[in-house]
Amino acid sequence: KEKVEITKEQQALMKVIADAYNRHQIPQDVAKKLLQDQYSAEENFLLLTEMATSQVQVLVEFTKNIPGFLSLNHEDQIALLKGSAVEAMFLRSAQVFSKKMPNGHNEVLEDRIRRSGISEEFMTPMFNFYKSIGVLHMVQEEQALLTAITILTPDRPYVKDQQAVERLQEPMLDLLRKLCVLQHPQKPQYFACLLGRLTELRTLNYYHAEMLTSWRMNDHKFTPLLCEIWDVE
Numbered sequence: 001k002e003k004v005e006i007t008k009e010q011q012a013l014m015k016v017i018a019d020a021y022n023r024h025q026i027p028q029d030v031a032k033k034l035l036q037d038q039y040s041a042e043e044n045f046l047l048l049t050e051m052a053t054s055q056v057q058v059l060v061e062f063t064k065n066i067p068g069f070l071s072l073n074h075e076d077q078i079a080l081l082k083g084s085a086v087e088a089m090f091l092r093s094a095q096v097f098s099k100k101m102p103n104g105h106n107e108v109l110e111d112r113i114r115r116s117g118i119s120e121e122f123m124t125p126m127f128n129f130y131k132s133i134g135v136l137h138m139v140q141e142e143q144a145l146l147t148a149i150t151i152l153t154p155d156r157p158y159v160k161d162q163q164a165v166e167r168l169q170e171p172m173l174d175l176l177r178k179l180c181v182l183q184h185p186q187k188p189q190y191f192a193c194l195l196g197r198l199t200e201l202r203t204l205n206y207y208h209a210e211m212l213t214s215w216r217m218n219d220h221k222f223t224p225l226l227c228e229i230w231d232v233e
């Protein structure tokens with residue numbers, strides 16, 4: 001039985017990533033707002049654009065704390081952020097959705113999201129992903145590392161120096177693998193399962209522009225930042 005242990009520098013890396021992730025958490029206020037009231041499709045769309053805009057800003061702050069990120073080629077830094085922002089937002093949404101809340105609240109949240117204005121055809125893939133994240137019961141450190149790994153995906157469009165990104169992503173993958181073995185000793189496939197979720201996440205990337213433009217209302221307005229990050233307008 002291979003003895004897995006976290007090295008000193010891996011402990012330091014974990015602390016940096018976990019602290020950055022906790023510092024730049026989107027407060028649970030989106031879930032709280034949704035639980036407070038039933039909003040119209042227009043109000044929900046506005047809430048989404050506001051939340052998503054602030055989430056991109058939060059993501060940039062988190063990314064700046066990833067060791068080595070700021071020494072990457074500047075165009076590549078932008079390409080990585082642009083390429084991962086939507087996935088990070090869905091990953092964050094899945095984590096918010098999976099949080100155990102007082103009984104009945106999780107059902108209300110799901111119902112509010114189902115009736116928020118999103119077209120019917122996207123409900124299944126989106127909730128399948130949320131539920132597949134939920135059953136994993138990830139700890140904070142795993143969520144933080146998975147977000148960093150998503151950002152440091154070398155084969156995003158327009159990334160020039162893929163090797164440089166791989167060199168940053170590898171230590172994160174190695175650390176996450178060890179963490180999974182230590183946190184979930186009874187689930188040897190857990191690490192592979194986590195990475196499988198990243199593949200599922202990419203398929204949501206594919207749907208997101210259409211999810212927005214098909215929101216049940218007329219005249220979809222986006223912030224300039226969202227036009228940049230999401231392939232809309």
Ligand SMILES: O=C(Nc1ccccc1)[C@H](C1CCCCC1)n1c(-c2ccc(Cl)cc2)nc2cc(F)c(F)cc21
Pocket residue numbers: 026030031034044045047048051052055089092093094096097098109112113116118208211212
């Ligand atoms: O705001 C949001 N997600 C967010 C969270 C964190 C940070 C940034 C964005 C939106 C809501 C959805 C209902 C209307 C209001 C916005 N949201 C989504 C979602 C995001 C993008 C598209 Cl295209 C479709 C759905 N899935 C969610 C799951 C949750 F548990 C949930 F609570 C909020 C969720």
